[in-house]
Amino acid sequence: MQPPSPPLVQVRQLSYTYADGTLALDNINFDMSAGETVVLLGANGSGKTTFVLHLNGLLLGQGHVTVGGVVVRKETLTEVRRRVGVVFQNSDEQLFMSSVLEDVAFGPQNLGIPPSQAYAVAQQMLERVGLPDAGHKVPYHLSSGEKKRVAIAGVLAMQPDVLILDEPTVYLDPPGQRTLIGLLRELPQPKIIVTHDMVLARAVGTRAVFFSKGRIAGEGKVASVIEEFQWDASDDQPIGPSACAPPV
Numbered sequence: 001m002q003p004p005s006p007p008l009v010q011v012r013q014l015s016y017t018y019a020d021g022t023l024a025l026d027n028i029n030f031d032m033s034a035g036e037t038v039v040l041l042g043a044n045g046s047g048k049t050t051f052v053l054h055l056n057g058l059l060l061g062q063g064h065v066t067v068g069g070v071v072v073r074k075e076t077l078t079e080v081r082r083r084v085g086v087v088f089q090n091s092d093e094q095l096f097m098s099s100v101l102e103d104v105a106f107g108p109q110n111l112g113i114p115p116s117q118a119y120a121v122a123q124q125m126l127e128r129v130g131l132p133d134a135g136h137k138v139p140y141h142l143s144s145g146e147k148k149r150v151a152i153a154g155v156l157a158m159q160p161d162v163l164i165l166d167e168p169t170v171y172l173d174p175p176g177q178r179t180l181i182g183l184l185r186e187l188p189q190p191k192i193i194v195t196h197d198m199v200l201a202r203a204v205g206t207r208a209v210f211f212s213k214g215r216i217a218g219e220g221k222v223a224s225v226i227e228e229f230q231w232d233a234s235d236d237q238p239i240g241p242s243a244c245a246p247p248v
């Protein structure tokens with residue numbers, strides 16, 4: 001019998017405290033296998049972004065993080081970042097070149113791919129995210145939704161083994177959200193998606209993990225986790241003027 005393959009992502013006893021003393025992650029254990037799309041849910045400030053920043057070594061906390069068998073630490077950062085593509089919550093932290101095409105081509109060029117090939121891949125990825133004519137634009141001038149799409153194109157251009165997206169549908173217009181959901185469903189890579197968008201979570205997630213106060217409070221099927229933590233705005237009472245009206 002074949003031995004079971006090791007998990008694609010393995011996190012053990014991970015804790016992280018920011019410089020100001022905030023304990024943002026408190027003893028996290030997490031496994032993910034190839035073929036999964038895991039959605040990370042939880043309240044603002046519960047530690048989701050802090051957690052995913054550990055998966056490609058942007059933050060290095062206490063504990064163990066392994067991706068594709070590579071231990072995440074200072075010495076392995078180049079290898080880890082080739083394998084793990086992160087689309088940041090804030091696109092302004094991701095885009096820094098003077099044109100959109102250069103930005104998307106930056107990653108492949110950094111891996112040693114010749115410029116003409118890197119630009120061809122970049123153009124393909126811009127088409128994939130619905131921005132075929134944006135290559136010449138200045139990233140800084142794009143709308144927030146356009147920036148998000150360019151950031152996604154840039155990460156896709158690296159062909160990572162694992163895709164991590166932090167709030168990918170924020171700022172996207174409704175058709176843009178639908179396009180992105182379709183795109184994510186088509187992409188073959190395993191994914192970790194941080195989101196408050198329950199339409200996205202239900203559409204793409206094969207498993208949900210719920211963060212609360214720096215800990216994992218529950219996990220399981222997406223619908224079950226949403227139900228368990230009552231985590232869908234559309235399940236709430238309608239919010240309208242009557243909800244705020246003083247009692248008569």
Ligand SMILES: Nc1ncnc2c1ncn2[C@@H]1O[C@H](COP(=O)(O)OP(=O)(O)OP(=O)(O)O)[C@@H](O)[C@H]1O
Nearest residue numbers: 018019020022024043044045046047048049050051
């Ligand atoms: N640079 C920082 N310095 C100090 N505290 C921080 C820093 N970044 C985040 N935190 C704190 O760490 C905790 C976890 O924040 P994090 O950004 O990981 O939450 P999140 O679950 O991604 O929230 P959201 O849904 O609002 O994006 C919060 O209490 C936050 O205030």
Ligand SMILES: [Mg+2]
Nearest residue numbers: 048049050089
């Ligand atoms: Mg966040």
